[in-house]
Amino acid sequence: MPVAERERRMSRPYGGVFVARSRIMDGEDITRALRRMAHEILERNHGSQELILIGLQTGGVQLAHALAATLEDIEELEQHSLPVCTLDVALYRDDIGIRPVIPEEVTDIPFDLDSKVVVLVDDVLFTGRTIRAALDAVIDFGRPRMVQLAVMVDRGHRELPIRPDFVGKNLPTRRHELVNVTMDGVELGELQKS
Amino acid sequence: MNSFNAQEARDADRSQRAHLLSIADLDREQIEELLRVTDTFVEVGRRPIPKVPALRGRTVVMLFFEDSTRTRLSFETAAKRLSADTMSFSVSSSSLNKGESVRDTIETIEAMGIDAVVVRHKSSGVPAQIARWTSASVINAGDGWHQHPTQALLDAYTARSHLGSLEGRRIALVGDIKHSRVARSNIEIFTALGAQVTLVAPRTLLPASTSAWPVQVSQDLDAVLPTVDVCYLLRMQQERMTEALVPTLREYTATYGLTSARADQMAEGAIIMHPGPMNRGVEIASEVADRPSAVITEQVANGVAVRSAVLFTLLGAGRLQGSSAAAATNSSNELSIQTDSVLAEELAHAEEAS
Incomplete structure (x- = not known):
């Protein structure tokens, strides 16, 4: 993603520009974390038969595709054989009318979720409100047998009783800090008001 | 962030409500964004449950001073897909027949607590006028020869x-x-x-x-x-x-x-x-x-998605303000030039006819 595009995305919800202060993980760390999480997912679900991955827009989508590729690699499946969906939770958020909320990207769930194991994939788990919204959205698409949550970074400060099943890294943060996850690594930084 | 007051934010949102009165109020970027959000609602319409909870607890009033079936039904469906409550109003069944003015009608409806009014009227400029009288978002569903x-x-x-x-x-x-x-x-x-x-x-x-x-x-x-x-x-x-x-x-x-x-x-x-x-x-x-x-039937189908996008963008995202909202408040005593010219033509037309 070009820098300008990333800045626009980072700045839109917060009204400022993300400035990185320290680098927590690099691209290889991400790959290793994804590999471990993939093994954990397979261990928990005794294989990948009933899995459907749903990447949360926008940060979780790339990770969901990377996670699917890793799972296919481990299980020696054909490429792109695992179903990967995308979900934008904007219309399910609980802060509509409190701050500007607008759907950013497409929701694409062309599969029947009934009695499947849905793994929600997101980049950062913070207050848990996005995941709450995602759970509501998923249930509108069907009745999965189980919903699990995989996140690259769990940064704490939960406001709802939600916990991740698979975590890339537990990262203690301050509330005002921001965590930026890309396939090239994880940065901890702050929002600079423009 | 802890001192963040949701009620205050909602009140602030209410005080600077946006309107959609005319395409001329929108710049290209705003049009593109509305069309992009429409994509989202086209997708919602294809879901097994074509309904999202985005505007729960909001009320949208259909204020149709002029006959319409498709536009009113389309707006109602759009509002319901967003889980908003809808009220419908048509002239034949209202107190307007008893001589109540448009302004009094608006104030009465507003007292019931509403978030958006969808207005159709046979005269140009009525939605813009209503936007000055109410704190709800006004959506023009067709006014005279002016805009739709x-x-x-x-x-x-x-x-x-x-x-x-x-x-x-x-x-x-x-x-x-x-x-x-x-x-x-x-x-x-x-x-x-x-x-x-x-x-x-x-x-x-x-x-x-x-x-x-x-x-x-x-x-x-x-x-x-x-x-x-x-x-x-x-x-x-x-x-x-x-x-x-x-x-x-x-x-x-x-x-x-x-x-x-x-x-x-x-x-x-x-x-x-x-x-x-x-x-x-x-x-x-x-x-x-x-x-x-x-x-032509595709146009009708897309109408629901577009109107959901408009309702959500106005009420949920609070967007489009600074354009049409400013246009409505800045020209508080005069209709915009464009409305004026259409209105003048309409009036001349009415005089000729009588």
Whole structure:
């Protein structure tokens, strides 16, 4: 993603520009974390038969595709054989009318979720409100047998009783800090008001 | 962030509510964003449960001073897909029959606690006037000959879904331009998105002057048709015609109607649009209306998604403000110039008729 595009995305919800202060993980760390999480997912679900991955827009989508590729690699499946969906939770958020909320990207769930194991994939788990919204959205698409949550970074400060099943890294943060996850690594930084 | 007060934020949101009164109030970026959000609602419409909880607890009032079936039903469906509550109001069953003024009606409805009003009125400028009287978001669902912005948005969306970008595309608007709010809104949106608009109509069905509009004018449908990507037909509005503007409808059909022979002259991939309700056999031949290149039912389907996008963008995202909202408050004592000119024409028309 070009820098300008990333800045626009980072700045839109917060009204400022993300400035990185320290680098927590690099691209290889991400790959290793994804590999471990993939093994954990397979261990928990005794294989990948009933899995459907749903990447949360926008940060979780790339990770969901990377996670699917890793799972296919481990299980020696054909490429792109695992179903990967995308979900934008904007219309399910609980802060509509409190701050500007607008759907950013497409929701694409062309599969029947009934009695499947849905793994929600997101980049950062913070207050848990996005995941709450995602759970509501998923249930509108069907009745999965189980919903699990995989996140690259769990940064704490939960406001709802939600916990991740698979975590890339537990990262203690301050509330005002921001965590930026890309396939090239994880940065901890702050929002600079423009 | 802990001291963040949700109630205060909601009140602040309420005090600077945005409106959608005219396409002219939107810049290209805002139009593009509305069309992008429309994509989201087209997807919602395809879901097993085509409903999202985004506007739970919000109330949308349909205030229709003029008859409408499709626009009102479309707005109601759009609001319900967002889980908003809807109230409907039509003149025949209201106190307006007992002599209540529009302003009193608005204030009464507002006292019940509403978030958005969808207004249709036979006079230009009424939605803009209502926007000054109420703190709810006002959506213009058609005012006189002036504007019908959600129709323009759904037309732009439909055209784009068939043609890709509208940049450099050629669009013909055919028929009764003079009495058409759809034409005025569509000229603005198609031009804003980079298309070239040609008006095709007898001089009697054109407004007094089109020199201020960024359009070409032609009286020769047969010459224009092969060059366009979209042939947009307007309804012959017989209820608005108090004088004989065309000799007979048959003569109109012979010169400006989209007959089968004319439709065959259109370029490959070109589409036929109509805002409905159609007069089959007048502006469009019945057989042409049922061709695959006629996307008229698609326009209706997209109408629900576009109106959901408008409602959500106004009430959920609080967007579009600073444009139309400012336009409504800044010109607090005068209608915008554009409304003025349409209104003047309407008034002259009414005087002539009486």
